[in-house]
Structure formats: structure tokens, C-alpha cells
Amino acid sequence: MTNHDADQSPRRTQRWYRDLSIQILAAMCLGVLVGYLWPQSADSMKPLGDLFIRLVRMLVAPIIFCTVVHGIASVGEARRVGRVAVKALIYFEIVTTIALVLGLLLVNVWGPGVGMNVDLASLADSGVKATKPAGFGQFLLSLVPSSAVGAFAEGEVIPVLVFSLMFAFALLALGPKGKPMVDGIQSVSQVLFKMIGFAMYVAPIGAFGAIAFTVGKFGPSSLVSLGRLVGEFYVCCVLFVGLVLTPVAWGFGVNIVRLIRYFAEELMIVVGTSSGESVFPRVNAKLRRLGAEESIVALVLPVGYSFNHDGTCLYFAFVSVFLAQAVGVHLSLIQQLGLLTTMLFTSKGGAGVSGSAIVVLTSTLAASGTIPVASVGLILGVHRLLSSAFVPVNVLGNALATIVIARMERAIDMTTLTTALSGKPDDLSQLI
Numbered sequence: 001m002t003n004h005d006a007d008q009s010p011r012r013t014q015r016w017y018r019d020l021s022i023q024i025l026a027a028m029c030l031g032v033l034v035g036y037l038w039p040q041s042a043d044s045m046k047p048l049g050d051l052f053i054r055l056v057r058m059l060v061a062p063i064i065f066c067t068v069v070h071g072i073a074s075v076g077e078a079r080r081v082g083r084v085a086v087k088a089l090i091y092f093e094i095v096t097t098i099a100l101v102l103g104l105l106l107v108n109v110w111g112p113g114v115g116m117n118v119d120l121a122s123l124a125d126s127g128v129k130a131t132k133p134a135g136f137g138q139f140l141l142s143l144v145p146s147s148a149v150g151a152f153a154e155g156e157v158i159p160v161l162v163f164s165l166m167f168a169f170a171l172l173a174l175g176p177k178g179k180p181m182v183d184g185i186q187s188v189s190q191v192l193f194k195m196i197g198f199a200m201y202v203a204p205i206g207a208f209g210a211i212a213f214t215v216g217k218f219g220p221s222s223l224v225s226l227g228r229l230v231g232e233f234y235v236c237c238v239l240f241v242g243l244v245l246t247p248v249a250w251g252f253g254v255n256i257v258r259l260i261r262y263f264a265e266e267l268m269i270v271v272g273t274s275s276g277e278s279v280f281p282r283v284n285a286k287l288r289r290l291g292a293e294e295s296i297v298a299l300v301l302p303v304g305y306s307f308n309h310d311g312t313c314l315y316f317a318f319v320s321v322f323l324a325q326a327v328g329v330h331l332s333l334i335q336q337l338g339l340l341t342t343m344l345f346t347s348k349g350g351a352g353v354s355g356s357a358i359v360v361l362t363s364t365l366a367a368s369g370t371i372p373v374a375s376v377g378l379i380l381g382v383h384r385l386l387s388s389a390f391v392p393v394n395v396l397g398n399a400l401a402t403i404v405i406a407r408m409e410r411a412i413d414m415t416t417l418t419t420a421l422s423g424k425p426d427d428l429s430q431l432i
Contacts, residue, residue: 020200021265027204028211028272035215042216048209049273055199056278059192061152063281064302065164066189071298072168073182080409081169081299088300088405092308095397096347098244099310100340103317106236108336112228113325118378158306196281207272230385233318237389240314241396249400252407253414256400258421262286263399267392274387276395280305283399291416292406300405304398309347311393312357315386316343316364323365323375331370339368357390358383 035042072081145151145159152160171178241256249256260267263286266279280301287297320339324331331339342364358376365371379386406412 019265020203021268023204024207024265024268024272027208028268031208031211031272032215034208035212035217039216042213045209045212045216049206049211049213050209052199052202052206052209053273053275053278055202056196056281057275059195059199060277060280061160063189063192063196063284064160065152065167066185066192067284067294067298068161068164068302069168069171070182070185070189071295072165073171073178073185074295081295084296084299084405084409085303087408088303088401089307091401091404092304093344095244095248095310095401096308096313097344099240099313100317100343100347102240102244103236103314104321104336104340106232106239107318107321107325110232111325112232113322116326117328118326118375161302161306164302193281193285200282203269203278206278207269210273229319229322229379230382233315233386234389236314236318237311237393240310240393245310245397245400248404252404254400254403254417255421259400259403260396262290262421263396266395270391270395271388274384274391276305276391276398279395283395287399287402289416290403290420291413292402293409293411296406296409296411297402300402301398304401308398308401309394310397311390312360313343313347314393315357315390316347316361319361319379319386320364320368320371323378324371326378327372327375329371335368335370339364339370342368357387 031045035045143158143162145154145163148163150159151163171181246256249259263283266282266286269279270276284297284301287301288294317340320343321331321336347360358380362373362376365373365376403412403417
């Protein structure tokens with residue numbers, strides 16, 4: 001053994017417990033144990049998960065602004081930005097439609113809710129209220145923030161994205177005069193990513209608190225009573241990755257298994273926290289390390305977080321028909337196609353945070369007029385478990401979508417991509 005090898009050996013033996021994904025996995029296992037043994041501590045554990053999510057979410061809006069503005073302003077060509085946006089939106093619509101169709105197909109074949117014969121009267125006090133479906137006009141209004149400050153204060157992705165795009169195109173129109181500001185925005189984004197690096201130190205604590213709350217609050221009884229729904233939905237998500245995302249990845253020269261391993265830490269975080277926004281900055285940085293041009297990542301990833309919810313679409317389709325089965329409502333093929341069409345629009349309102357999915361689901365059911373909205377009370381106990389499956393699919397889908405669009409634009413270094421996916425990802429501090 002050479003002196004160099006001797007120097008490297010201690011580092012290798014110390015790396016395993018420093019790996020963030022291992023820390024999060026250990027924290028989640030500990031959280032399950034604490035939630036099961038001391039369920040009375042569930043409410044006190046919840047703030048730990050919420051605190052981590054808030055810590056990261058407060059940085060998401062300014063990071064989106066900086067990355068979008070710097071990315072577009074660095075392109076120097078507005079026409080290319082429009083072309084990338086159109087390609088991205090078409091891709092998002094195709095993949096999310098496939099997700100809805102797959103979800104509807106599997107829930108009809110498996111029939112997890114058939115024979116439950118749930119009495120709606122027992123769900124009258126579930127706390128679920130119908131929400132009025134937003135019309136197209138209301139959707140257009142929601143795109144534009146009431147004020148520039150309000151866009152950042154509310155933390156909604158779409159208004160921040162709209163403001164960032166307008167600012168970027170205005171900066172692009174300034175030409176060389178805007179160069180100092182572009183450089184300044186790049187410096188600010190580096191500071192924000194450093195802050196995200198600090199926040200990741202408490203990611204295991206956040207995952208521990210979120211899982212301990214889920215297990216302690218709802219307990220194993222909720223898993224037993226609705227175990228078939230949970231189990232089959234997890235299989236549905238795995239099948240989507242295998243039957244849809246894997247061929248797409250292969251077609252564009254990406255090994256899906258290596259891609260999952262590359263984003264293992266981020267996927268573990270969202271499994272524990274059920275929040276896609278909590279890993280947006282890290283996914284952004286890692287995609288750039290894969291060799292994708294900054295301008296592509298800066299545009300496609302934020303738009304994907306707003307419009308590309310593969311896992312959430314699986315959830316909407318699967319759970320909607322499950323609820324109909326559970327309460328004894330028969331849906332004809334025409335009604336299910338109508339439900340799918342409604343979901344194509346309402347799913348665009350879903351966000352990376354799992355709590356919004358319930359709100360959008362009730363809006364979808366209210367718009368359909370065939371499935372009682374009160375039936376949503378059936379899945380409240382296991383919604384967190386379901387979101388631990390569909391939110392990671394959202395994150396993986398958006399990461400792959402960014403690579404796909406980058407390849408379409410020939411804006412990714414395939415040698416860098418292959419090398420990065422074959423090895424261990426660098427520390428986040430080296431990704432910036």
C-alpha cells in the first residue's frame with residue numbers, strides 16, 4: 001500500500017456516516033420508532049419537520065429569481081427562451097397525461113375501494129369542505145402577483161416565475177448596460193446556495209420530526225384499514241417510473257437507476273418531508289453539475305415545479321376513482337374521461353408541497369359533480385403516506401425533464417453527464 005492509499009483509507013471509513021442520505025434514512029427509522037412507541041409525542045415532533053421546510057422555503061423564491069434572471073440574461077437571445085419554454089410545456093403535458101391515464105387504468109384494474117361500502121354520514125365531520133373550482137380567468141389572475149414584494153412574501157412559484165421572467169427580459173433588453181447587475185445577481189445566488197448548504201445540516205432532524213408525527217398521529221391502524229390503497233399506489237408510482245420515465249430516460253441517453261442514485265439524498269429528503277420545494281435549490285445545483293446549461297435549468301426546472309406533477313397526477317387519478325369505489329359510485333368510461341380532462345387543468349394548481357394536493361383534489365371532485373367531496377375524509381389519515389410516494393416522483397420527473405429539454409436543445413455535455421452519473425455526487429458546496 002502506498003502512502004497515498006494510506007492517506008485515503010481513513011477518509012473512506014469516515015464517509016459513510018457523513019453521507020446525507022444515510023443520515024436521513026437513520027433519522028427516518030428513528031422517527032418511525034419514536035412515533036410508534038410514544039404516539040403522544042406526535043404533535044411535539046411536527047414542528048421539527050415544519051421548521052426545516054420553512055427554513056428552505058424562505059430561500060426558494062429568491063433562488064428562483066436569481067437563477068431564472070441570470071440564466072436568461074446570460075443567453076442573450078429571447079427567441080431561444082421562447083422555444084425552450086414551448087418544448088418544455090409540450091413535454092410536461094404529454095407526460096402528465098400519461099400519468100393520469102396510467103393511474104386511471106391501474107385503479108380500475110385493481111379496484112382497491114371495491115366492496116368498502118363506506119357510509120358518507122360517517123364522514124360528515126371529517127373537516128373536508130368543497131372548494132369552488134377556479135375558472136380560467138381566476139387562473140390568469142393568479143399568474144401575476146399583486147405586487148413584486150407580494151410574490152416573494154407568499155412564496156408561490158408561478159407568480160415569482162412570472163416576475164422573474166419579466167425582469168430577465170427587461171435586463172436582456174438593456175444589453176451591455178445590464179452586465180454589472182447580472183454579475184451581482186450571480187453573486188447573490190451563490191450566497192443563497194451557501195445558505196441552503198447550512199440548512200441541509202438540519203435535514204435529518206426535519207425528516208425525523210415529520211415521520212415521527214405521521215406514525216404517532218395516525219398509527220399503524222390507518223395503514224391496516226387502508227393498506228391496500230397505500231400499497232397499490234406505491235406500486236403504481238414504481239410502475240410509472242419503470243414504464244414511462246425509464247424509456248424516456250433511455251431514449252435521451254440517461255440511465256434512470258444512476259439518475260435516482262445521483263439524486264438519492266434529495267429523494268430521501270422529500271420522502272421524509274413530503275415537500276418538493278425543500279430540495280429545489282439542490283436539484284438546481286446538481287443539474288448544472290451534470291453539464292446542463294444554466295439557462296435551460298433556470299427556465300425548465302421552475303416551470304416544471306409549477307406545471308409538471310407526474311406523481312401528483314397519479315395521485316389524483318388513483319385516489320379519485322378509489323373514493324368513488326369506496327362510496328359505491330359507479331363511474332362510466334365517459335365520466336372517467338371527463339374526470340381526466342378536469343384533472344389536466346386542476347393538476348396545474350398542485351405544488352411541490354403535499355398539503356396542496358388535498359385542496360386541489362377537493363376542487364377536482366367538486367368540479368366533476370359525480371364523486372362526493374366528503375369522501376376525501378377517507379384518505380386524510382394516509383395522505384401523508386401517499387405523498388411520500390408521489391412527491392419524490394414529481395422531483396425525479398422534473399429532473400429528468402430538464403435533462404430531456406437540454407438534450408433537445410443540445411445544451412448539455414454528455415461526457416460530463418455520463419461521468420457525473422457514474423460517480424458519487426460532489427458536496428453541494430462544490431456544485432456552485
